[in-house]
Amino acid sequence: MNELVFFINNVVISGSVSGSIYAIGAIGVTLIFSIMRFAHFAHADMMTFGAFMVLLLTTLFPAAGASLGVPTAVLMLPLAMLLTAALAVGIDKTFYKPLRAHGVKPIVLVIGSLGVTLILQGLIRLFSGTGGQSLYVDDRKEIFRLALPFEGARAPIVVTEPQIYLFVITIVAVVALHLFLNRSRLGKAMRAMSDNPELAQASGINTNTIVAVTWMIAGALAAIAGTLLSLDVTFKPDLSFFLLLPIFAAAIVGGVGHPYGAIAGGFVVGFAETLAVFNWNVLLRPFRDSLPAWLELPSNLAFVGTEYKIVVPFFILVAILVWRPTGLFKGKVI
Amino acid sequence: MSNSEKTRNPAYTPQDATSARRFPLRELILFGVLLVAVLAVYAIMGAAYSTRMLVEAACYAILALGLTIQWGYAGQFNAGVMGFVALGGFCAMFFSVPVNDAFWGTALPGEFGRVLLYGAAAIVLIVGASKLDRLGVPKPLRTLIAVVLGVVLYLVVISQLREVTDAIESQAGFVGGLGLPPWIGWIVGGALAGGVGYFIGHICLGLRSDYLAIATLGIAEIIKAFLKNSDWLTRGTATVSPLPWPTPGPAELGFTLSRAIYLSFTAVIIAVIFFLLNRAYNAPWGRMIRAIRDNEVSAAAMGKDINKRRLEIFVLGCILMGLGGGILGTFNSLFDPQGYLPLNHTFLVLVMVILGGPGNNLGTIFGAVAVYIIWIMSEPLALFLMQLAVAFGEGAFGWDAPGNMDSRALQARVLVIGLLITMVLRFAPKGLLPEKIKSHN
Structure with a gap:
């Protein structure tokens, strides 16, 4: 029984945590891909920027959350979302719009977004330093231990407070996005533009507005993902290159330009990562006596060590590009 | 945006083609300025330091030539130069270190x-x-x-x-080395990098060009993670040093002379690569590559095998990066997997190529040396500026500066590289020495 609890703690919970973060990040990437038709490499740094804004605001008003009974960082999240959305629109106006106006190939925009990545990274590190910092400035991180009502289950299931916020906020964000894309006029216009930009423009949709709205949504979602990640562990300014690969893998697995696919892809990548680094020997241990004598299990049965975690999204990316480049849900952009 | 005329990079439109037989005024001026800058560095920093800088700039020139044929000749964007450089450095280490x-x-x-x-x-x-x-x-x-x-x-x-x-x-x-001459390691490093490039290119080159950037970015991090964590193969964070040089080392001839000999050795290699690349550029093969870059559909209609040509040029670029990484690793005489950073080994090379002139080999070499000098010199400059800012802040506002200002000042260079990339793309997409486009009237 303890082995099962261990499995739930290490795979189910941590897989859903990283899966939700990848999913929220991948939605932004996939929306930008479907409207602007390029891979936005600066997305992970927009996530870091959002988390940094939360950190700044939390340090400025450390006691603001206590009066409402929530961590200050969570209270500051909407503000950080606004700031990051403004940043995303600003970046588009300053850096990408002139390039688009020149009519360059999409790959030039990709290089431009790498330049933006470096600018953001440099700015964040200049102001925050290079070390990690906790977003819990003045609050305490609650840890919930759920004991199982079974015989012989000694170890409890462990969930932390930020993880609960993470699940709630992810669900809220996904539902809100679903309603926006399907019910609102702007959301429908967005989907029309992602299907066929020329036709959308011809039927009177203002493409500039759509572009701006896309950046705002992507920026706000990036702020959510970055903040939730930093709440769960710590805020680190140099996460971006490690986040980019899983996020892009998630977007491509789900089918580029397909927001629901991106959610599925995020969870696929998140669970694949945790399953791959999980030591399967733990689950086989109870059956050790019933195994034949010649079969001696090695003590470490993980597929890859934790230090090689980044191999997993890459492997998924390669596999999907080889077998099904359109993604699981038939993305539009190939 | 499906209109091919619209999506074409203005850098490659034939209207602004310069005639091939003009007096190379621009080249002369730029290289003259570069020469003055090098002499100034020699005068200020001393011969040993400056020669080291030049050797490293020469190694970066090989990397930049590798990237310029991928980006400039063929329009493929490789965001993982670091990985191929690290592979070359590893092979140089593995082949040249004494037998354990x-x-x-x-x-x-x-x-x-x-x-x-x-x-x-x-x-x-x-x-x-x-x-x-x-x-x-x-x-x-x-x-x-x-x-x-x-x-x-x-x-x-x-x-x-x-x-x-x-x-x-x-x-x-750890396993130790093979005790062979370093140049064998460089060649094998190039071959290994080419092999990895073949694997990546085979998967990604038929798809959107963005996918290649994502995949190369990923493979670079994976190669680094592997080299960093395989203590049995590379000693990981413990680093391996010294790596023997193919030329007489500093212990025998002193720093300046030994580095000068290494520099001339590297210069010969660059000259050979430069000559071969220029021949290839002007050959029918080079014309075909550029035709594919400029208009894929019409090149395909002419019966060119687009994916095969793309794969060829991508692998060739990766081979050059592996080779350059090997030469750089041997020169540093230290194999430290953690020393391979995306900023120093991917984005710096990218700036060299797009600033110097993608597709123009001479421009790329110019860009490599010029950017490397700026990069090396920006370190003391950034520290100086940061100290100035801190002194000003403390004096004027009584601001209490945090202690890690020096590391933050070095991070400011990340910002500068990013700004350079975006500015060059916007205001000088052809680079300082643009690719010469021949018109056959």
Whole structure:
């Protein structure tokens, strides 16, 4: 029984945590891909920027959350979302719009977004330093231990407070996005533009507005993902290159330009990562006596060590590009 | 945006083609300025330091030539130069470091060879299982058998490998080198980088160009993670040094002279690469590559095998990066996997290429040397500026500066590189020495 609890703690919970973060990040990437038709490499740094804004605001008003009974960082999240959305629109106006106006190939925009990545990274590190910092400035991180009502289950299931916020906020964000894309006029216009930009423009949709709205949504979602990640562990300014690969893998697995696919892809990548680094020997241990004598299990049965975690999204990316480049849900952009 | 005229990079439109036989005024001025800058560095920083800078700039020029044929000749964007450089550096280390008798004198090589044989046998078995449908096994069943067999055999082989590598680490430290001349390592490093490039290119080059950027970015991080964590192979964070040079080392001739000899050695290699690349550029093969870059559809309509040509040029670029990485690694005389950073080994090279002139080999070499000088000189400059700002802040506002200002000042260079990339793309997409486009009237 303890082995099962261990499995739930290490795979189910941590897989859903990283899966939700990848999913929220991948939605932004996939929306930008479907409207602007390029891979936005600066997305992970927009996530870091959002988390940094939360950190700044939390340090400025450390006691603001206590009066409402929530961590200050969570209270500051909407503000950080606004700031990051403004940043995303600003970046588009300053850096990408002139390039688009020149009519360059999409790959030039990709290089431009790498330049933006470096600018953001440099700015964040200049102001925050290079070390990690906790977003819990003045609050305490609650840890919930759920004991199982079974015989012989000694170890409890462990969930932390930020993880609960993470699940709630992810669900809220996904539902809100679903309603926006399907019910609102702007959301429908967005989907029309992602299907066929020329036709959308011809039927009177203002493409500039759509572009701006896309950046705002992507920026706000990036702020959510970055903040939730930093709440769960710590805020680190140099996460971006490690986040980019899983996020892009998630977007491509789900089918580029397909927001629901991106959610599925995020969870696929998140669970694949945790399953791959999980030591399967733990689950086989109870059956050790019933195994034949010649079969001696090695003590470490993980597929890859934790230090090689980044191999997993890459492997998924390669596999999907080889077998099904359109993604699981038939993305539009190939 | 589907209109091909609109999506074309204005950098390559033939209207602004310069005639081929003009007086190279621009080149002369730029290289004159560069020469003055190099002489100034010599005068200020001394000969030994400046020669070291020039050798490193020369190694970066090889990397930049590799990137310029991928980006400039063919329009492929490689965001993982660092990985190929690290592979070259690893091969240079592995081939040139003296033989480790604590490893080769024991039973460990036999053990390691046995695991490698197991691995080969496992691959044969899995490939065989994936062909079971030819024997009449239904396809879903075949896939199931192949996947299950793959998972089980992978776990068996990887746990055996872990045992052996742990034994190597505890008994012998690390595998050691082969004690061969470094240039063999450089060539093998180039070949290995080309092999990895073939794998990536084979998967990604038929798809959107963005996918290649994502995949190369990923493989670079994976190569670095592998080299950093494989203590049995590379000593990981403990680093390996010194690496022997193919030319007489500083112990025999002193710093300046030995570095000057290394520099001339590297210069000869660059000259050979430059000559061969220029021949290739002007050959029918180069014309075909540029035709594919400029208008893929019409090139395909002419019957050109687009994906094969793309793969050729991508692999060629990766080979050059591996070679340059090997030469750089040997010169540093230190193999430190953690020293490979995306900023220093990917984005710096990218700036060199797009600033110098993508597709123009001379411009790329100019860009490499110029950007490297700026990069090296920006370090003391950034520290100085930061101290100035801190002094001003403390004096004017009584601001209490945090202690890690120096590391933050160096981070400011990240910002500068990013600004350079975006500015060049916007205001000088052709670089300082644009590609010369021949018109045949």
